[in-house]
Amino acid sequence: MTTITDVARAAGVSPATVSRVFNGGRVTPERAARVRRAAAELGFEPNRVAQSLRKQRGSVIGLLIPDIENPFFTSLARGVEDAAQQTGLSVVLCNTDEDIDKERRYLGIALAEQMAGVIVAAASRTQTDLSPLAARGMPAVAVDRRPRGALVDAVLVDNQYGGEAATEHLLRARYRRIACVTGPEGASTSEERLAGYRSALRDALADGTLTPEDGDDPLTAYVRYADFKVGGGRAAMADLLAMERPPDAVFVANNLMAVGALEVLREAGVTPPEFGVLSFGGVPWAGLVRPSLTTVELPSYELGFTAAKLLQERIAGSEKALQTVVLRTGLSVRDSTGGPHDDAEGQGRLRAPSPLG
Amino acid sequence: MTTITDVARAAGVSPATVSRVFNGGRVTPERAARVRRAAAELGFEPNRVAQSLRKQRGSVIGLLIPDIENPFFTSLARGVEDAAQQTGLSVVLCNTDEDIDKERRYLGIALAEQMAGVIVAAASRTQTDLSPLAARGMPAVAVDRRPRGALVDAVLVDNQYGGEAATEHLLRARYRRIACVTGPEGASTSEERLAGYRSALRDALADGTLTPEDGDDPLTAYVRYADFKVGGGRAAMADLLAMERPPDAVFVANNLMAVGALEVLREAGVTPPEFGVLSFGGVPWAGLVRPSLTTVELPSYELGFTAAKLLQERIAGSEKALQTVVLRTGLSVRDSTGGPHDDAEGQGRLRAPSPLG
DNA sequence: CCCGGATTTGAAATCGATTTCAAGTGGAAC
DNA sequence: GTTCCACTTGAAATCGATTTCAAATCCGGG
Numbered sequence: 001m002t003t004i005t006d007v008a009r010a011a012g013v014s015p016a017t018v019s020r021v022f023n024g025g026r027v028t029p030e031r032a033a034r035v036r037r038a039a040a041e042l043g044f045e046p047n048r049v050a051q052s053l054r055k056q057r058g059s060v061i062g063l064l065i066p067d068i069e070n071p072f073f074t075s076l077a078r079g080v081e082d083a084a085q086q087t088g089l090s091v092v093l094c095n096t097d098e099d100i101d102k103e104r105r106y107l108g109i110a111l112a113e114q115m116a117g118v119i120v121a122a123a124s125r126t127q128t129d130l131s132p133l134a135a136r137g138m139p140a141v142a143v144d145r146r147p148r149g150a151l152v153d154a155v156l157v158d159n160q161y162g163g164e165a166a167t168e169h170l171l172r173a174r175y176r177r178i179a180c181v182t183g184p185e186g187a188s189t190s191e192e193r194l195a196g197y198r199s200a201l202r203d204a205l206a207d208g209t210l211t212p213e214d215g216d217d218p219l220t221a222y223v224r225y226a227d228f229k230v231g232g233g234r235a236a237m238a239d240l241l242a243m244e245r246p247p248d249a250v251f252v253a254n255n256l257m258a259v260g261a262l263e264v265l266r267e268a269g270v271t272p273p274e275f276g277v278l279s280f281g282g283v284p285w286a287g288l289v290r291p292s293l294t295t296v297e298l299p300s301y302e303l304g305f306t307a308a309k310l311l312q313e314r315i316a317g318s319e320k321a322l323q324t325v326v327l328r329t330g331l332s333v334r335d336s337t338g339g340p341h342d343d344a345e346g347q348g349r350l351r352a353p354s355p356l357g
Numbered sequence: 358m359t360t361i362t363d364v365a366r367a368a369g370v371s372p373a374t375v376s377r378v379f380n381g382g383r384v385t386p387e388r389a390a391r392v393r394r395a396a397a398e399l400g401f402e403p404n405r406v407a408q409s410l411r412k413q414r415g416s417v418i419g420l421l422i423p424d425i426e427n428p429f430f431t432s433l434a435r436g437v438e439d440a441a442q443q444t445g446l447s448v449v450l451c452n453t454d455e456d457i458d459k460e461r462r463y464l465g466i467a468l469a470e471q472m473a474g475v476i477v478a479a480a481s482r483t484q485t486d487l488s489p490l491a492a493r494g495m496p497a498v499a500v501d502r503r504p505r506g507a508l509v510d511a512v513l514v515d516n517q518y519g520g521e522a523a524t525e526h527l528l529r530a531r532y533r534r535i536a537c538v539t540g541p542e543g544a545s546t547s548e549e550r551l552a553g554y555r556s557a558l559r560d561a562l563a564d565g566t567l568t569p570e571d572g573d574d575p576l577t578a579y580v581r582y583a584d585f586k587v588g589g590g591r592a593a594m595a596d597l598l599a600m601e602r603p604p605d606a607v608f609v610a611n612n613l614m615a616v617g618a619l620e621v622l623r624e625a626g627v628t629p630p631e632f633g634v635l636s637f638g639g640v641p642w643a644g645l646v647r648p649s650l651t652t653v654e655l656p657s658y659e660l661g662f663t664a665a666k667l668l669q670e671r672i673a674g675s676e677k678a679l680q681t682v683v684l685r686t687g688l689s690v691r692d693s694t695g696g697p698h699d700d701a702e703g704q705g706r707l708r709a710p711s712p713l714g
Numbered sequence: 715c716c717c718g719g720a721t722t723t724g725a726a727a728t729c730g731a732t733t734t735c736a737a738g739t740g741g742a743a744c
Numbered sequence: 745g746t747t748c749c750a751c752t753t754g755a756a757a758t759c760g761a762t763t764t765c766a767a768a769t770c771c772g773g774g
Contacts, residue, residue, distance in 0.1 A: 017722090045468070048466075054763085360729090374752085
């Protein structure tokens with residue numbers, strides 16, 4: 001391996017000069033040229049480990065995500081990677097598996113490896129602890145989920161707005177018993193999406209679009225908590241279908257649970273859009289799912305990209321006040337929320353039935 | 358940050374002794390205890406960068422994969438991660454995007470970061486060049502795809518066998534004009550899967566199961582090369598359907614292209630199992646696809662796990678002869694290959710029609 | 715021709731761990 | 745009591761870069 005000393009010897013200068021050539025120090029052009037030539041000839045590439053040790057800072061940023069198999073996070077990871085590449089940083093992808101211990105371990109590694117900074121989609125809002133990073137001055141940015149009380153920049157999605165828009169859409173499509181399958185209690189994303197759902201229902205109750213059914217609290221009767229995974233979505237959906245007065249639509253607060261819900265519906269012979277289904281976050285290969293699925297679109301790539309940009313500012317030493325960037329969701333209306341079958345009421349449909357029903 | 362020197366001072370010993378305590382040197386128990394206590398009190402954690410510099414070897418392994426959004430590779434990555442974790446290595450995931458330049462850049466980083474080793478699913482069989490690693494003594498293992506002429510261990514899938522089994526299955530299900538959509542020419546995986554397909558067809562021709570159609574070479578007429586992506590699968594399938602005598606089944610050589618093919622079939626109103634579809638590699642959320650898809654199952658997790666184990670042996674200094682491990686595929690028969698409709702021939706079906714047709 | 719200030723340069727310190735080597739310690743054997 | 749050996753220990757070198765500091769050089773101005 002050729003070191004800076006080898007290059008120095010070959011160019012007839014000191015190592016210090018070589019270092020200056022590559023780091024923008026003042027060196028006479030003639031000498032600099034000689035150094036560059038020697039470096040090129042020897043195929044010199046600075047040893048990043050030595051650099052990190054000396055500078056007390058590496059050129060790698062850690063990205064901690066809870067589920068590498070969820071396409072939402074892989075897309076986010078791509079955003080981070082693209083942003084990082086622009087400034088010569090590499091990205092280490094760490095899959096925490098929603099496991100608080102694994103997450104802690106990775107944070108420790110980030111410190112021990114002297115990473116330049118970390119981007120964290122926290123495994124737990126209450127237990128994830130970013131304070132050791134802060135204590136050692138390592139920049140961090142929270143993404144998608146904001147851990148409680150952490151003094152870090154954050155890039156989030158407007159979950160409440162998304163939940164609201166989704167639920168309003170279902171109401172407009174004339175569903176009237178709209179269920180909500182949300183994530184774990186305590187996760188910020190679960191709670192916010194649920195809050196949006198409730199807010200939309202409240203509005204509908206207030207303006208008379210929706211009328212309370214006897215005995216049930218319409219804001220809670222159709223709510224189920226699950227685990228953001230396929231299995232949880234299945235269980236919650238099955239539970240909802242078993243109700244005495246089952247819902248006629250469901251707002252599922254994440255893509256994987258939507259997959260589970262769709263499976264259960266299919267097994268039960270209940271098909272959208274008669275039964276409305278709306279997923280928060282796109283399902284992979286959605287093109288194969290029939291009827292096509294109405295979804296709240298998440299800016300996953302931008303989430304990652306923005307977080308990485310923010311992190312880079314901090315790494316560069318920015319002392320700006322902490323900021324939280326909130327990105328908006330969109331709504332992609334497709335066939336799964338075309339509206340329930342007409343009952344005897346004889347009202348016109350808002351939407352033509354899809355060719356395959 | 359507490360360093361080894363701080364611990365040494367606190368325990369009243371030299372840094373060398375502290376190092377020995379943590380690296381299994383000979384130290385009197387009494388002293389060792391004092392060191393451990395001091396280390397615990399100060400929250401000492403060895404600086405991995407300094408370790409790497411001194412030992413000339415890091416504790417991170419690089420995993421280069423061509424497409425992080427393909428669930429096959431994420432599953433493989435999990436296998437690598439689990440194996441690595443058992444020995445305290447961390448995994449850096451590098452997404453090369455099938456781009457030979459990105460790949461080269463990442464290999465350079467692996468060297469400059471003094472990684473312990475790399476596992477590579479090569480972006481290109483002909484252009485991927487692992488020789489700089491070998492030159493610097495960095496262990497490497499090829500996974501899934503074997504780059505040409507590289508002197509490295511490899512963990513591969515028995516692609517030819519898988520392609521053969523798949524095609525035989527389609528023949529047994531009484532499809533007779535079986536197409537093959539394979540990957541890019543020159544990729545080992547494409548070629549091997551295609552070879553399996555051809556070998557099965559040849560056997561069928563030999564024993565009379567299949568009779569050559571006038572004018573066409575049955576071994577090539579229905580073969581299409583594509584790019585292992587959804588778009589490529591679409592184009593190839595569309596091309597096949599536009600033939601004068603279109604096929605009655607297709608063996609698609611990777612999961613993403615199968616998604617594309619299914620989309621096109623659906624748009625054309627052609628539905629399995631009348632038209633047989635078999636995918637090499639599972640499709641994510643396959644549960645939602647109807648009819649369910651027959652697939653060649655790939656041991657993606659085991660692929661990663663095995664590669665990581667192999668790499669660890671090399672890192673530990675094993676001088677064994679280079680080995681290539683080939684893992685077998687399985688065949689999961691589902692509804693999409695239930696057999697074509699009976700024509701006027703009045704032959705009995707081998708398989709009951711699926712309830713939904 | 716000499717001086718002051720700016721610029722360029724290299725020697726040496728530094729980052730934090732590991733490891734070599736020589737010195738120190740203790741115990742057993744004679 | 746002396747000798748020898750095995751075992752512990754710490755001082756110092758080392759990994760490869762960056763950076764400080766002081767010396768060297770160059771320049772124009774007087």
